[in-house]
Structures are given as C-alpha cells and as structure tokens.
Amino acid sequence: MNNHLKVLIIEDSEDDVHLLIRQLKKNGYNPLYKQVQTADDMREQLNENKWDIIITDYSLPFFNGLEALKVLKEKNIDIPFIILSGMIGEETAVEAMKAGAHDYIKKDNMARLIPAIGRELREANIRKQKLKAINSIKKLNYKLAKKNKELINNYKELEDLNAKLVKAKDEADSANRAKSEFLATVSHELRTPLNGILGNTQLLLLDNKLDFDIKESIETIQERSQHLLTIIQDILKIVEIDTGLDTYIKDVFIINDIVKNVLHILQKDIELKQLKLNISIPQITIHSDKAKIRKIILNLLSNAVKFTEYGMITIKVDIIANNLIFMIADTGIGISDDKIKHIFEPFFQVDSKTNRVYEGLGLGLHVSKRLIETLGGKLWVESINGVGSKFYFQINVA
Numbered sequence: 001m002n003n004h005l006k007v008l009i010i011e012d013s014e015d016d017v018h019l020l021i022r023q024l025k026k027n028g029y030n031p032l033y034k035q036v037q038t039a040d041d042m043r044e045q046l047n048e049n050k051w052d053i054i055i056t057d058y059s060l061p062f063f064n065g066l067e068a069l070k071v072l073k074e075k076n077i078d079i080p081f082i083i084l085s086g087m088i089g090e091e092t093a094v095e096a097m098k099a100g101a102h103d104y105i106k107k108d109n110m111a112r113l114i115p116a117i118g119r120e121l122r123e124a125n126i127r128k129q130k131l132k133a134i135n136s137i138k139k140l141n142y143k144l145a146k147k148n149k150e151l152i153n154n155y156k157e158l159e160d161l162n163a164k165l166v167k168a169k170d171e172a173d174s175a176n177r178a179k180s181e182f183l184a185t186v187s188h189e190l191r192t193p194l195n196g197i198l199g200n201t202q203l204l205l206l207d208n209k210l211d212f213d214i215k216e217s218i219e220t221i222q223e224r225s226q227h228l229l230t231i232i233q234d235i236l237k238i239v240e241i242d243t244g245l246d247t248y249i250k251d252v253f254i255i256n257d258i259v260k261n262v263l264h265i266l267q268k269d270i271e272l273k274q275l276k277l278n279i280s281i282p283q284i285t286i287h288s289d290k291a292k293i294r295k296i297i298l299n300l301l302s303n304a305v306k307f308t309e310y311g312m313i314t315i316k317v318d319i320i321a322n323n324l325i326f327m328i329a330d331t332g333i334g335i336s337d338d339k340i341k342h343i344f345e346p347f348f349q350v351d352s353k354t355n356r357v358y359e360g361l362g363l364g365l366h367v368s369k370r371l372i373e374t375l376g377g378k379l380w381v382e383s384i385n386g387v388g389s390k391f392y393f394q395i396n397v398a
Contacts, residue, residue, distance in 0.1 A: 005117075007025060007033040008045055008079075009285065010056035010068050012392040016107070020055065020084070038063050038073050046075050053124075058092065060084035060106075069099045078127055080120035083237040084113065139357035190232050197225045234363040237295075238346070241370050251290035254279050254326070255317060258290070262298045267303050270313075278314040285288065286324060293373045293395075300328045300363040300391050309330035311388070322398035335383040343381060345370045368393070 011017050017035050024031045034049070036042045037060055042271065044050070054072065058065040067085045072081060075191050083096055083104040093104045102123075103116045107265065201222040240246040259281060263270070270277070288291075311331030318325045335343060342348045346366040365379075373378045377395030 003029050005029045005031045006049065006052045007031050007044070007050040007361075008049075008054045009033050010037070010042060010054065010063065010065075011035060012037050012060045013058065016057070019110075019111075023110055023113060024117075029117075037061075039067060042068060042071050043075075046071070046077065051079055051080065051377065052121065053080045053181070055084050056081050058083050058088045058096070058318060063097055065101065066099055069096070073100065078124060079130070080099050080124045080305060081121065082116060090355060126383060141287040143247045190228075194225050194229045196234070198229065200220060201225065229362065230240075234367045237367055238363070238370065241374060245394050246374055250287060252285060252287055253290045253292075254283065254285055256283060258294050258297055262294065262301050265298065266305050273305070273309060275305065275310070276312040278312055279316075281317040281329050282313065282319070284317075284319055288324075288375060288395060288397050292375060294392060296368045297326070297328075298391075299368045303364060304328050304332065304389075304391075305328040308388075319397070322396055323394055324396050324397045325392065327390060329388065334385040334387050334389055335381070336385040340381065340383055344379070 009020065011020075014035075021033065022061070022393045025378060026160075030272075054068070056068050057064050065085070072079065080102050081100065083093070083101050084107060084175045085104070088096075088104060088106065096395075102120050104134050105112050105116060125317040130375055191230070201218050204210070205222070210218070228333055237246070259279070263277070278371050284311055293314055308330040309332070313331075314327070314329040316327045316329075339348075344365050347362040348366075349362045372393050372395060377393055379391070379393040381389060381391050383389035
C-alpha cells in the first residue's frame, strides 16, 4: 500500500505534525503536506493547491478549528475536515460537527485516525462522483430542455405549415372540382350534338346514290366527329376518375374477342400502312372490367398504328399467377430518353412541333394509365428512339 495523500495540517506543534506524518507513513500513506497556523496561510494554500484532506488542531494561538471551517466554507470546496485535538470537550466537538467537521479525534486515541481518514476519503470520493453525476444530469436536462423547446417550436411551425397545406389542398380540391364540373358540363354539351352529327352521317352514307365527292366529304365529317368524340370521352373519363365517380363492373370475357374487336376498328389504317401483325394470345377467360380493358387496348394499339409507318405490330399476352401481362410492340418512331419520363402525363405530345405530323390531344396514354391504376395494375414502356416501343400493362384477373 503506497497511497499518495496531500494533507493540509493546521497545527502549531512541530512534534504533533511529525507524529501525525509518522502515523500516516506507518499505515501505508505517502503524505505530501503543508503546515499552517493562521487563516491567511490556510487561504493561500487552498488557492495554490488541491488537498485530499485537512487535519486540524482545535485550538491554536491565533486560529482555531471553527475558524478554519469558516475559511473552508468561504472557498466552497468539499475537502474532508478532521479535528485532531488533545483538549476538546464533548460540547465543542458536537458544535464543530454541526459546523461542518467530518470527524473529531482525540490525540490520545490515534488508533481511530487512520480508519477515519480512509472512511472520509471514500465518502468524499462518493460525494465527488455524485456531484459529477448531478452536474452531468443538469447539463443533460439543460440540453433536453433546449431540444424540447426546439421541438415545440418545430412542432408549432409544422402545425402552421400543415394548416397552410390543408388550406392549399382544400383550395386545390375546390379548384379541381370546379374544373372537373366545367369539363364535364362542356364535354356533355359537345357530345350531345356530336352524337347527332355521327348519327346523321351514318344515315346519309346509307344512300347509294351519293356522288363520290359528297360521300367522301361525309366520311371525313364522320371521321373528324368520331375523333372529337373520342377526345371528349377521354376528358370525361379523367373527370370521373378524379371525382370518384368512376365505377368498376366485373365481367367474364375472352381477351381474344376484345383484341379482335379493336383490330377490326383499326383495320383500315393497318391495311393502309401495310403493317404486319404478330399476335400471340392464348384462349383464356378473364375476370375484370371489360369496358376498361377494351379502352386500354384500343388506346395502346391506336398509338402503335399511328406512330408506325411500316413494319410490324406485335401483341402478346401471358398469364402469370392470376396476373394478365399484355404487351404491344411496334417498329415505329420510338421515344427519346428525355421524353419517355413524361409519356404518361396528360396532354404530353411526343411530336410537339407546331407542324407536327401526328394528330391527338395527348390523353390516350394518360387515360390508359389511370384506368389501369383503378384496376390495381400498372403500365410501363420500353422504347428506343427511331427503333420502336413496347408498352406493357399488368392487372390481376382472378
């Protein structure tokens, strides 16, 4: 045992100091000490050094134990303070303990000194660790309080922002409803006379005595009216989906019949361009919304025919784990990388020049995507500019 111990000794007797030091060394301590006899000397040593323990006589010619305690309290330093005196009464000892002394020992009972020093050093270390923990907790509480204040401020800011977002959403929803109502009204008002025009052109075309030029003009009117009606129907379908008025009707049908019907509608344009067809569709019955599936296939095939001047259109259908995977590939103009990410946006045109070759409002793919999403499926595209495109859609048909 070789413990370094820094001892501040308040004592006027050199013999008692030497006796104390011998006692400490005898019990394994390696003391580094200073002897003082006045309050000023004590203050100086407390300022200049850090002491492990203070051992003081009670009564000195110009100083005493109670005065030494006051000096220690002035410095607000926690150092074990032991009174070692030959002449101290019980009442004086009690008074000293109440004033802050940690122990008092009579000089004729030195056997108590070493255990008392060990105990007070341990308790001082415990107090030191406790104070350190308390200070750490205070610092942590301060940081937590500061962080909590920041969180409260952030929460208030988020609440304000959320209120603004809710207000903006309500305004946007209101604007969308107004837009949808307007589009629905306008589309309805346009569709009614267009149906009349289409009906009348069909009746006129039944007349076999029509001149060729007149018949051709009526067919042009019919074709343009049908094109405009398709645009109006696309707008109405978007409105229905946006306003939640879109309905789902589950049918049971054969997918081949849908494809044949759509190809029949597009047959004139396919033959005019002399396009080849490569069709691979198993004879399967599916469960889904027949009208929506037909509209999706019609939009995708119409685009394939429109943007393919020569070559081939491929239609392939697979069923994997109750999922219908429908592919339409063409050898048309393809889509550039900078445009493919916008291809499903409403009113987007691959050919956006003012003198563009291809007609259309840019709603077909957007409507198809929205319809597929209402069926719980997805639509995607692969394309190489100048080579062709492949459109896929997948839906559950169980």
